[in-house]
Amino acid sequence: MEHNWFEREVRRMGESITCYPDFLLYQIGETQGQYGVGFIIKQHSKQYVKEFIGISERIAILNMKLPGYKKLWSIVQIYSPTEQSNSVTINNFYQNLNEAIQKHTHENLIVMGDFNGQIGARRSGENAILGQFSYSNKTRSKNGEIITNFALESKLTILNTMFKKNRKSMGTWISPDGKTKNEIDFIMTNRNSYFTNFTVIKRFNFNTNHRLIRTELQINEPKKTRPRQDLRNIKLNEQQLEQITTALRTELRDFEENTKQLETQDKYNYMENAIKTQIKLIADTKMMQREYYQQPL
Template sequence: MDTTRLLSKETLMHKTKSSTIPDRSRPGLTTAASSIGNQDGVEKLATGETNVVRLAKEEFTVGTWNVRTLHQEGKVNQLTYELDRYQWHVLGIAEMRWLNSGETTTDGHKLWYSGDEKCHRKGVGFLVHREYAKAVMESEPISSRVIRVRLNANLRNVSIVQAHAPPADCNDEETEEFYDSPRITLDKIPKKDIRIIQGDWNAKIGCDVYQNWKGTIGKFGVGEVNERGARLLEFCKLNNLVVANTFGKHKTSRRVTWIAPDGTTRNQIDFILLDRRCKSCIKVNKTRSFPGADIGSDHNLLMMTMKLKIKKVRRQPNCRIKYNLQQLKDTKCQEEFEVKIGGRFGALLEMEE
């Protein structure tokens, strides 16, 4: 056999192996190694500065759901029952209709809420999975429409704001007053935190304005933008946020978040807004609405999955003190022990006598 031909064949095989990587999802299949344009979540801004968000192997799932009411017997149990069918970490809730603010535990999960002081209307809250409840660093009930929690995560902490915008028939003054509250809340969040603001915005963004708001929204909105939607887009632009649930190419039933009483009118009015610098962390295939979740509401459960590792704070085990009783067989040690114990409990022995 020609030695030169054999060497060239081995060289070719070596080059082929080095330029291909195995596809883990289908064993034995190889695909050409592609260049990674946004490795480790590096995003270059227009100013020339570079923000880096390291991508974690673990996934973090946050959701929002307008449940219409939790002020009914058994509603909270129904909520946790429905969520057990999904993988989730933190759920923001709108229209809880609970009074005042506080925290409670249900089925091991931790629930923080902020409601009206007098009437069972409006009200927002956060339900945190039992395994991650101790990762919550702080919670802040702001109003009956806005609440915030902060979670301990690797590299960067996460601040999540749950909001519930006024309905479409409210005047512009009330709408602007509402937007002031999330804006002030976002300004108070530490700059290094990953910011997520989500909820029922009562606004339609649509897909017709994609070219005008490219980078802020994706191509996969529903319907056409309205006046409230334009206000929401301005809010996103001013605060460097992206609308996470408009980037996935899902079928319409998995993009719609609200169904009218007539059963035919469907819109997308619930949104999850995320820091622009973390856009590459979004798992678009897992960021969508879940129409199968049922709690008697006209809104669908909406969840976003991203690459992030939340710290699990585990309880410290109880340390039991073990005594070496064999040492009491030593006379000297026994005498020292009797003196020590006698000094501590001498008063009690005298009382008994």
């Protein structure tokens, strides 16, 4: 089982929460028929909702405590100004977005919505924010430059690019005449390793030229693995070297007897493992001591 996140844009007036038989609708909008954002929460998931925060008709935040995760998730729904908007409008939007993230979001973060820009192919130095599966090789648009800069500064990965899909299925916007497709809706996160899939849903009975986009989050928080130590970079003092020497003398005392049936390579491996084991024991002791002394009194 996985959590599914959908991009949702609404165009209704005012701010409200409406309960329906199967879902909960939160929406905020100020300009009739033009702007607005919101969230649809299934009834069985509304118990996990902590709060809705309406920033503007272009930005809304949902904070949730998901089962299987220790810390809260923040989902920021946005509707960016178009490419034709003036620079003041665009800059104000991203300034408001950055302030909203700093003030109202938690450690686990998703930013999603209609970004109204094309990011094109991944460039050098963008591996942290873009995967290898771009929708098109079109030139990155003006808004696309701002989108990727925002992702870099916020340390967010664009999930659209992380999973291999049929290129024909990746477009998120279709022109009214059906001849032009673009990818301008994105889902970003600072926890990309927690997600298992991204999908553009082609068929959805709703009056819009945007396609619904969906990502899937693992039902339980992945366990963090302890980073492997590089034994070649461990610095030992004279006392520690003496400890290793003494331990190896004991360990290899019966080396000939224990390895007389082994081939030369196996004897080498036996000795190498004995040395590495002793070094690791010393290194782990150093780590435990450092963690102990760093604890607050």
